[in-house]
Amino acid sequence: MTSALKEGFPSLREDMDRLEKAGRKGGLDIYDYFRTFPDHGEDIIKLWSADLPASPQGIALLLNQLTRMVLEKRRPDAVALIDAEWKKGYCPVCGAFPTIALIEEKITRRWLHCSQCGHDWLFSRVICPYCEHEAQEGMDFFYVENRTQEAAFSCDKCQRYLVTLNRVSDLNDHELDVSALSLTHLDVIMQGKGLTPMVNCSWNVFEG
Ligand SMILES: [Zn+2]
Ligand SMILES: [Zn+2]
Structure with missing residues (x-):
């Protein structure tokens, strides 16, 4: 390796x-x-x-x-072994927080993806995966102009963000680790706003 x-x-x-x-x-x-x-x-x-x-x-x-x-x-x-009704924002397999989320277009449900073990699980769209704060207010979706599929969820309460692929047709069409890498421009923008990623990984920690 x-x-x-x-x-x-x-x-x-x-x-x-x-x-x-x-x-x-x-x-x-x-x-x-x-x-x-x-x-x-x-x-x-x-x-x-x-x-x-x-x-x-x-x-x-x-x-x-x-x-x-x-x-x-x-x-x-x-x-x-895991109960299908897992309701937590951290990974049921390894306990890490997600690196990226994906929101499907038709049923608008949110998948969270763990880059530590590669697991995907469903999670509410109105609850912060990190601090479990639940509200429509105080949560934001940031979009880059003209790129409606690329977003970042952020929470006022814990000041964390999660890069998100928005309104895509199917979870299985995406290699989410690769997508997370391709969205690092959002990491730069969100960290520029003083927010912290839900989990640090080799591609979203910037020096200086
Ligand atoms: Zn995991
Ligand atoms: Zn939060």
Whole structure:
């Protein structure tokens, strides 16, 4: 996996080299991370970052990719156990908040998508997935002019936002991780307004 990341993120090449080396020598115990996940995963990243040394961003990226692989493998078992009436704004499989939402055109229901494990679930359109604030007021949809399918939901109460594909025909027509990447211009705009994404991921955190 490190070779793919080196290709995708040339600036992290050195970090990946060091991680590879440490991994081969047996100096990295990935399970240290999963045992503390998700509450204290950051501590492990800090520890490794100082030990290797490697940038926390590089380590986080690699661990995120590994986490996604593990969770995707386990997802079918978890989904079978979950009550179909899941009413929370965080993912029923892995507990992460969504990275993107999709609103269907005909039945106007909202799907939330988790980029950590790839799960999609239905959620009310008038409740904030992050803080569960429920109101028509105090919630906003931001649109870019002439691009009515691209929107961002935002909540006054928790000051969070969620990029959203609006009025699309079918959930299955979209690769939502790719869509989230293609909507980063909305991340820039929303963060410029002082809002925070519901979840940080490698593409929506901007330096400076
Ligand atoms: Zn998930
Ligand atoms: Zn909220």
